[in-house]
Amino acid sequence: MGAGKSTIGRLLSEQLNLPFVDLDREIEDRAGASIPWIFDIEGEAGFRERECAALVEVFQRPDLILATGGGCVLLDENRQLLSTQGHVVYLKTSVEQQLQRTAKDKNRPLLQTEDPESVLRTMAEKRNPLYEAVADSVIVTNGQSPKLVVQEIISQIQVD
Numbered sequence: 475m476g477a478g479k480s481t482i483g484r485l486l487s488e489q490l491n492l493p494f495v496d497l498d499r500e501i502e503d504r505a506g507a508s509i510p511w512i513f514d515i516e517g518e519a520g521f522r523e524r525e526c527a528a529l530v531e532v533f534q535r536p537d538l539i540l541a542t543g544g545g546c547v548l549l550d551e552n553r554q555l556l557s558t559q560g561h562v563v564y565l566k567t568s569v570e571q572q573l574q575r576t577a578k579d580k581n582r583p584l585l586q587t588e589d590p591e592s593v594l595r596t597m598a599e600k601r602n603p604l605y606e607a608v609a610d611s612v613i614v615t616n617g618q619s620p621k622l623v624v625q626e627i628i629s630q631i632q633v634d
């Protein structure tokens with residue numbers, strides 16, 4: 475969360491002239507409800523089911539740039555799809571930067587706690603190895619402007 479997937483994904487899609495899809499927005503459009511509402515009514519488990527169904531559908535479309543949600547790697551099925559059918563860019567970001575970038579945003583239900591820092595640290599321990607496992611490219615975003623991150627992705631994709 476707050477690594478910049480949505481921000482960078484949109485900029486990258488403009489640079490590469492490809493359609494942009496934000497999986498969180500797809501989930502909201504398909505549900506006709508916001509992410510906080512889905513978490514409230516269906517819990518995280520309900521959200522993950524919706525996330526998986528949306529991912530499967532998006533992968534049936536032609537070439538595009540996809541920004542996933544931060545927890546999309548948690549399900550085996552999602553990791554399988556991402557690693558076999560996509561070029562995955564892992565935007566590696568410190569917890570300190572995540573905290574700064576998400577501080578004012580109330581739309582991430584998992585961070586609406588007294589201690590978002592410890593939530594992010596626990597998530598990082600569990601998720602970072604999963605991000606590493608599915609990634610084709612790894613870009614450290616700490617202190618890097620979105621524009622620079624996009625340039626770095628384009629140069630890495632060209633090298634691969």
Ligand SMILES: Nc1ncnc2c1ncn2[C@@H]1O[C@H](COP(=O)(O)OP(=O)(O)OP(=O)(O)O)[C@@H](O)[C@H]1O
Pocket residue numbers: 475476477478479480481482498541542543544545575576582615617618619620623
């Ligand atoms: N490289 C960057 N440098 C500074 N600010 C950034 C950078 N990337 C993103 N931001 C800012 O951080 C905030 C969170 O970014 P964004 O919503 O793109 O993250 P995300 O990875 O899509 O999060 P989520 O997993 O919750 O969907 C936004 O306000 C965005 O402008």
Ligand SMILES: O=C(O)C1=C[C@@H](O)[C@@H](O)[C@H](O)C1
Pocket residue numbers: 475498509542543544545546581582583584
């Ligand atoms: O990291 C996560 O688990 C999440 C990230 C967001 O993109 C949303 O998908 C949702 O808030 C959950």
Ligand SMILES: [Mg+2]
Pocket residue numbers: 479480481498541542543
């Ligand atoms: Mg996002």
